[in-house]
Amino acid sequence: MPDFSNWQIHVDSLLAHAGCGADTETGDLVNPIHISTTFERDSDGSYGKDYMYSRLGNPTRHELEQILTNLEGGDSCFTFASGMAAACAILQSVEAGSTVLLPHDVFHGIPKAILNTPGLSVDTRFVDYRDHRDLDDAIARKPRLVWVETPSNPMLRVTDVRMVAEKAHSVGARVVVDGTWTTPLIQRPLELGADVVFHSITKYLSGHADVLGGAVICRAGSELGQRLEQIQQLGGSVLDPFSCWLTMRSLRTLPVRLKRHCDNADAIAGVLVKHPRVSVVHFPGLPDHSGNSFIGSQMSRGGAMISFQVGELESDPAPAMKVAAATRLIRRATSLGSTESLIEHRASMEGSVTMTPQNLLRLSVGLEDPEDLIADLLQALS
Ligand SMILES: Cc1ncc(COP(=O)(O)O)c(C=O)c1O
The missing domain is CATH 3.90.1150.10 (Aspartate Aminotransferase, domain 1)
Structure with missing residues (x-):
């Protein structure tokens, strides 16, 4: 994207240039897709251009991750091969044996993943976040992660993110908000106190029913970022360059x-x-x-x-x-x-x-x- 850093510019104008403006030798308006799986070392053995191997880092993926980081007002973003791969990475990033709070109404894949993914050992407790007594009782059990989906799927329940984040943080729990249904143009959970925002890119962000992907955006100072980066790079369930490129094309509109x-x-x-x-x-x-x-x-x-x-x-x-x-x-x-x-x-x-x-x-x-x-x-x- 062109450097708009010292401009007061609307988000629509920024997004109209998503995935454009790289300084290429041929003057491309739209940035090329970097499909190479590997990158050449300099003669002294170093990787002077920063990239080594596409699972660890890919220029097209990084471009998309930077745009999503900016859109959410976060500090880092990690994209995955599906929304569920991103969700499982978040669940893997909490210590084994931790308690995770889930809302009564939530995308059904999340509790199914917790119950059925081999090696994912967290305990769940279902809570109605609209019921303050139920929430206080659950918070008193010191969960490590509080999972919020607002509006929820499929009952469209709205959760007060500020209130939940305040209660969760009082016991050191982290708050993740599934922002798939709203996108950062309707709701910016990090500004409301969440630690992490999660998106199924498959939905509005890619927007044409032809990309499967997921993203996790962390706020500055969140210790989850480092663990998520390791899960992305070592687990290897990364978003492929073409899907990243298609998503940037969709973000423009x-x-x-x-x-x-x-x-x-x-x-x-x-x-x-x-x-x-x-x-x-x-x-x-x-x-x-x-x-x-x-x-x-x-x-x-x-x-x-x-x-x-x-x-x-x-x-x-x-x-x-x-x-x-x-x-x-x-x-x-x-x-x-x-x-x-x-x-x-x-x-x-x-x-x-x-x-x-x-x-x-x-x-x-x-x-x-x-x-x-x-x-x-x-x-x-x-
Ligand atoms: C709210 C929500 N979160 C997460 C997911 C999972 O995303 P994906 O299908 O990209 O794995 C979905 C999928 O329908 C969803 O609706």
């Missing part, structure tokens, strides 16, 4: 994409909340949602993920399944944050341990015209 995603979600939530077949809409952008009071203080917008329940019976999946089967523009698939809208019956995706209501559908609102999305949902609900 993140501000405009995210604005459209969020505008569309606001419009759709406003229609769903009035629909007679929809019993509940979970979306922090709605004035009646419990997380709405955090808009302005913690999040700039409600995001673009909406969950809604079809019919009154939480244990009955049939009406929700029928709606998902009837959408025409909105595609039936898991994942989120891409250009095309996706609808998903979440409980059946999460499997037998799910706590998600059976009549809940999760919608990743894409970039289509909002009128078309609303028309598709209305015909599917009719």
Whole structure:
């Protein structure tokens, strides 16, 4: 990226130049991809250009990691081959036998990884962070890590990051926030007191359903950074140069994409909340949602993920399944944050341990015209 360090410049302007502006011999506007796995030594045996071997460090990866560090206001960033690889690196970075607090509602892969990854030996305790007594009780047991996902997946619960960070730090615990659903353009967890932010790059950051990746960004002074660097380099689950390059290309449009995603979600939530077949809409952008009071203080917008329940019976999946089967523009698939809208019956995706209501559908609102999305949902609900 060109050197904007002594400019007062908006984040949209910075991102429009992500992955551009390197001083190349050919004058490329867009930076080349460094696909070499190895780098040549100088005649005296040194590595004068800093790079030795791509697993340890790669120029394209470093470029992306620098951009993500700046976006989150952190000190270091480590990218991984998937969001789950990044999540497991964080879990590996805490001492074996530590207690990790997890919210009741959280991306199902996290508790599954803790329970089923060989060698990952941490204890978990599930906590409702909205219940101060439950949280205080859990904090009193001196956890090492407090895992926050806000808004949560799939119930869109909003956690007060400042409050949780203050309580966690009082017993020396570290706080990690999964910022996948918001991106640093909506929420900057390090500024709210978190020690580490984690992203599935697979979602909004890459934004086109064609990159699998993860990133961990640490605040200055966090001792987790050094351990994460070792896990990245020695574990070797690094993000490949082409995925790094594609992610930088996508970051150039993140501000405009995210604005459209969020505008569309606001419009759709406003229609769903009035629909007679929809019993509940979970979306922090709605004035009646419990997380709405955090808009302005913690999040700039409600995001673009909406969950809604079809019919009154939480244990009955049939009406929700029928709606998902009837959408025409909105595609039936898991994942989120891409250009095309996706609808998903979440409980059946999460499997037998799910706590998600059976009549809940999760919608990743894409970039289509909002009128078309609303028309598709209305015909599917009719
Ligand atoms: C909130 C959240 N965190 C983490 C992940 C895991 O990311 P990945 O699929 O890139 O491994 C997901 C995936 O859906 C997610 O939704």
